[in-house]
Amino acid sequence: MTPFQRFWTYQRERFPLFKTVPLLAVFSAASINISALLAGRALPGAGAYAAGFVAVLILFFQMRAADEWKDREIDRLYRPERAIPRGLVRLSTVLLIALALVPVALGAALTVGAGAAWLLLLVWVWLSAMTLEFGVPRWLVAHPLIYLVSHMAIMPLIDLFLTGIEWSGRGGPAPALWLFLALSFVNGCVLEIGRKTWAPEAERDGVESYSKLWGPVRSARVWIGLVAVSAALLAGVGWAAGHFWPLAALAAAGFGAAVWVALRFMQRPDPAGQARIDAAAGLWVLLCYAGAGFVPLLLRGAMP
Structure with a gap:
């Protein structure tokens, strides 16, 4: 199996593009739309929607990569059938691809403006903290509700970025x-x-x-x-x-x-x-x- 075939199998199992792409297209476009609707502004141009989709697709892949790193020991011990522990792809490969996509996402945000880029950086800061379990992994595992809240906080941050594509430079959020x-x-x-x-x-x-x-x-x-x-x-x-x-x-x-x-x-x-x-x-x-x-x-x- 070639490296491309291996990674294609990996995405089918762990980040299925066939399902993910249409869902994230709706997610990103809806977020931009509702920002304009709540503020009573006209919808932005097609470039804003393209930038939002590209950036959010990369963000969700990076979240998958972060989960692979966080769960590496659990997967090795208890879920050996998953793609990385069974040797289909290397964890380092997935992480390198996630890092290589950073300038692509940042470039997409910058096509909208610096405000959107700063909001994207805020999402990455929180994702990095999540990946490191905020420096207290054992404490978080012992407090599952706090774990849930701290990790799900990334969702409104992603939506803050997506809505910011519409409201940054256009009068601010509604x-x-x-x-x-x-x-x-x-x-x-x-x-x-x-x-x-x-x-x-x-x-x-x-x-x-x-x-x-x-x-x-x-x-x-x-x-x-x-x-x-x-x-x-x-x-x-x-x-x-x-x-x-x-x-x-x-x-x-x-x-x-x-x-x-x-x-x-x-x-x-x-x-x-x-x-x-x-x-x-x-x-x-x-x-x-x-x-x-x-x-x-x-x-x-x-x-x-």
């Missing part, structure tokens, strides 16, 4: 932008707990999960509680953007579907239910970004 940043943080928690709420037979020695920490039923309850908070914030973004009822209706429909998924898992916490919660978490976050970033534009007839 006063209601905090609602969207809070939505981003809560949705990060929805994703994280959703992907680590497992059936009892799926738990693995040495690998932490929220279902192991709280039990599968309580983990599902926490997950649906976070979806409820996210739904309220989505409705709040709709109110701030002048389209409360459409986004509130969307939030209610999505929340109802999430409750159904969670209840099924709570009644029968099996691998199929685990897969449904994981998928529902991703779909919920996609619904939130697509709803907040595109529904108001469609209603106003402002889509390009």
Whole structure:
């Protein structure tokens, strides 16, 4: 197998571009849109959207690389089937590619302006601190909720950068932008707990999960509680953007579907239910970004 084939297999397993590219395209475009909508400004040009997409795709790959480094011992001991511990690619190769992409992302941000570049640097500072577990790895592992909050804080920072592509040099952020940043943080928690709420037979020695920490039923309850908070914030973004009822209706429909998924898992916490919660978490976050970033534009007839 050639090095290219090895890395192509790695991305398919650990950073699947077929799924990641469209999701991040929606994520980045929606963030830029909602920044303009909340401020009552016209949408920026296509260059802003391209810069945001390129930078955020690189950021998410760098986050994957950081996770590979943080989890290297756990993967070696308890998940030897993963790409790096089984020898498909070297960890050093993944890390070097992540570092080599820094000037590409920075260049994309600079095409928008220095303000966006500084916000991108802020994301990298936090990502670096996360990768080093803020210098207290054992303490963080012993306090899983603080671990969750400290690591999910990168999501509103990424959205601050993406929205900054729109608002830097154009009058600053809208006063209601905090609602969207809070939505981003809560949705990060929805994703994280959703992907680590497992059936009892799926738990693995040495690998932490929220279902192991709280039990599968309580983990599902926490997950649906976070979806409820996210739904309220989505409705709040709709109110701030002048389209409360459409986004509130969307939030209610999505929340109802999430409750159904969670209840099924709570009644029968099996691998199929685990897969449904994981998928529902991703779909919920996609619904939130697509709803907040595109529904108001469609209603106003402002889509390009």
